[in-house]
Amino acid sequence: MRDAGCCKPGGAVCSPEKRKRLVRLWCDGCYDMVHYGHSNQLRQAKGMGDYLIVGVHTDAEISKHKGPPVFTQEERYKMVRAIKWVDEIVEGAPYVTTLETLDKYNCDYCVHGDDITLTVDGKDTYEEVKHEGRYKECKRTQGVSTTDLVGRMLLMTKAHHSNMSNPDYQTHTDNFGKGPKGHSPWTGVSQFLQTSQKIIQFASGKEPQPGDTIIYVAGAFDLFHIGHVDFLEMVYKQAEKPYVIVGLHFDQEVNRYKGKNYPIMNIHERTLSVLACRYVSEVVIGAPYAVGKDLLDHFKEPKKRGIFRTVDSGNNLTTDDIVQRIIENRLQYEARNEKKEAKEMAVIEAMKKREAQEQGTATAQAAQ
Structure with a gap:
């Protein structure tokens, strides 16, 4: 494989024992x-x-x-x-x-x-x-999966937050133990269970340092998309040493002000989506809608203290717009999902047959 070497200042190369190969x-x-x-x-x-x-x-x-x-x-x-x-x-x-x-x-x-x-x-x-x-x-x-998310938007119901009531998505699985019976384990919907370990893996773990400018933004950040990225990038560029904290509203709060069976992604999914962004340092899970004491203007307190800023990212894309893209091409996406799952199921059946043949061969050899 490739050896990138390990160069010291001045162009000298360190000894082979100390050399670290860049993978x-x-x-x-x-x-x-x-x-x-x-x-x-x-x-x-x-x-x-x-x-x-x-x-x-x-x-x-x-x-x-x-x-x-x-x-x-x-x-x-x-x-x-x-x-x-x-x-x-x-x-x-x-x-x-x-x-x-x-x-x-x-x-x-x-x-x-x-x-x-x-x-x-x-x-x-x-x-x-x-x-x-x-x-x-x-x-x-x-x-x-992308297929799953498209399906959620086509349905536009809250069933995507809890599929356990759907007989197709009970805990019984196929022989590979990966997915709902009769559905591809890769395409089919399954519940997402958040763990503290997963949050730790996604989080930077870095606390603000002296000289950092702490910037707080809040919202749903549902179906994390390019509009969110453009906004957070612009926020990040507001300071020389930014430490951006994103407050995420609970599902019930998002549904209260958005309606229409939002959010599409639950609070646990939205947390990981935002933490993965390079412009974000920390996330507050279940942040209050109001930043301050006055509920009539949820940014009244920051404005009063002179620490409120508005940022125009130049991108007006919203989660509603993404859903509209899906709805406008509903038939194409439904056909795509069905075709993909059919191909995956065909592969699974082939894998099962091969596994059965290998087991049969091993049994025959053991009997000899």
Whole structure:
């Protein structure tokens, strides 16, 4: 593999014993409607090496293999750049990952989740790098997928916060123990359970230092999107040494002022989504709607103290706008979801048959 060396000031190279090899990693994907599952994959990938490069596919490639994306490629590029574990992105990365791509960007390994990614022809997009031992796997984040989020918006009900009442999503699973019976474990909806460990993994753990400017913003930050990123980036740039704290309102509070069965993502999901952003230092979970004592103007107290600022990010995109994109293309997204799950189920059946054949062979050999 590659050895980046370890240079000392003046150009001298340290001894081989002290030399540290820089491990470069490659991840790629659509990263459409970037969510905490994507962020968790990239967090795990960065933990396997030193430098993480993320390839993002174009709208044309996604449309060819999966159907129309929700976000434009420019929006997706910027969303991925904002994830704090990403060192570099490659725009317009090829849909099928090859050794040529890894070598072009001087990457040792490709990292992907333990789900599957198929081309339009139903082939594994990572077959070549797997065969050559240049593939590493991380755990897929249970409880969320782009397909799941699209489904939530198509339904626009609160069922996505608790699927246990749905007989299709009971605790019984298929033979692989990964998903609801009769549904793909990768595409099907499953509940997300927050843990303190997951929050610790996403949080920076850094407290404000002397000289830092502490900036507080609050809101729902539902379905974390490019509008939120542009706003937080602008907030971050307000000071030389910013320490940005984001207050997140509880689900009930968001529903009170937004209605329409919002929020789409619950407080636990929204917490991880915001913590993954490189412009955020800390999150207050369940922040009060009112910042001060006067409920008539929830920013009256900060204004009175002269510490209130308004920031115009130049991006007016809202969660409502994202939902509208989905609704306008409802039939296309429903067809995409059904087609994807059908392909995944076909792969699962093939895996089951292969497993049964291997078990049969092992039993026959043991009997001899």
